Amino acid sequence: MTRANGRPKIEVQDVSHWFMQQQTGDEVHALDAVDLTLRQGEFVTVVGPSGCGKTTLLNSIAGFIKPTQGTLLCDGKAIKGPGRDRGVVFQDLAILPWRTVRRNIAHGLEIAKTPKAERDERVAYLITLVGLEGFENHHPHQLSGGMKQRVAVARTWAADPDVILMDEPFAAVDAMTRLTLQEELNRLCLQTGKTVMFITHSVDEAVFLGDRVIAMTARPGRIKEDVKVPVPRAERDWSRYNTDPDLKTVTEHVLSLVRSEHGEQERAQHAEAVQ
């Protein structure tokens, strides 16, 4: 029921972006002619060397930056700016330190003017879902990294956006917690049928979570290969991942793509240093 139904949700067409560097006046070519379609209900992961433009791509879809060139569509309509149809889980979380866990999670619903009773019910449900019972009235500084992570995910979920954009959300979480969060995220996405773009630098994570893995080239970021992951997401957990030969083959393939790009990047940096 939650498999991609084929309808394009987000379309990125021939998007290129150059940043102007303030101090030097140099232009940084961050994205180069990126074409990408996220279909309804699809979970797409993006991997690539750091600095290749992953965050720039996400910011473009979120509507935080307007790319220099190209077209971005959501439900066939041009993306003009940020909106509640596209929720974001930021790499640095952006949880408001002066709000409690409950009020951080309720934030989107407050903005949407959801009636209080409905809001409380939904927040309570999400708090249970992400396992934060008993911490409702804590402030973020009283939480561990993994718990803050859950708050950020729950906040985005509470607002019920169609599309969720996640930027290396589990990078700062310890390894054990990460495994749990990944399984929970997979379950949550299947339950709710969200369309997700998930950026990571972990190949294992990308293959474990994604319907497709987008491997990007070193800067300027281009799509190097769009890899389909064979096993249905509903059947995935870490023990399956560790034993399934098909998943192993895909992981090795993606790893080789990322490795070659990493080598490219190092060679380019070396060449720059020599000049």
Place this chain on the structure above:
Amino acid sequence: MAQVQEGRQAALPAALETERPKGTTSFGSASLGRLKEAARILAPFGVLAVIWWVIKASFDISDNVLVSPWAVITATVELVRVGILTDFIGLSIQRLGGATLIAVFTAVPIGIVLGLNKNVATAFEPFFRFLQNVSGIAWLPLAVVWYGLSNTTILLVIIYTLTLPLGFNTMLGIKTVPPRYAQMCNSLGASRLRVLRDVYIPGALPNIIVGFRLGIGYGWRALIAGEMLAAQGGLGDMIFQARTANLIDQIMAGMIVIGCLYLVMDRLILQPIEDVTVGRWGVLRS
């Protein structure tokens, strides 16, 4: 005057130093702690009074130069009895209160607008620093030319004095709010006004409170100076009038009241507000 000038000089670094770490206040053994703190605050004043009394008694100083602590107490009681002191305290506090209200409603919005526009803020910064060094007192001559020796003149000087640290700290506070928070709010569907309400104002609140406290301190000094010149009643007027009749006891009584009133305002109103917001927010922010 010199003292006020010195205060203005110290204003800038103090205003810039916004992230003062604050320990959390424990409200545990409250009453005993309060008592101890009161004793700690009052002790130096007691010592000073004793030294003053010893000097007066042992060096045979004329009453035209220095009166005894006892004479000052008598003068204070007398000033209260005839109603001058209470009236003038009321008048001074009213002026400070009115000016504070006006300053809050102008300085905070201006600070917010400047803080939100990086380029405007950068452009205005030298101007701000220039104004920081033209003290409120330095505006008195111009204010007198415009409004004469009037209440308006006094108010103008206090408002000006309050506005600068309040506006400047508001601007700094707004600039310390991570732009990420605003992006996050936008992607939850927030309007610009909503982002201001949910992100920028709470994020800048600790700085706003610091600016408020600084502003009241400077405003109080400017008020006394303004009252001295404008001669429209108030504590500053009282001590300046006492000078013409060489009433040293009244001058000293007035000075002590001025200092004590500020101390009371600061300790009983401003500091608790700052502790609650800056203290808690500060910890929360990290």
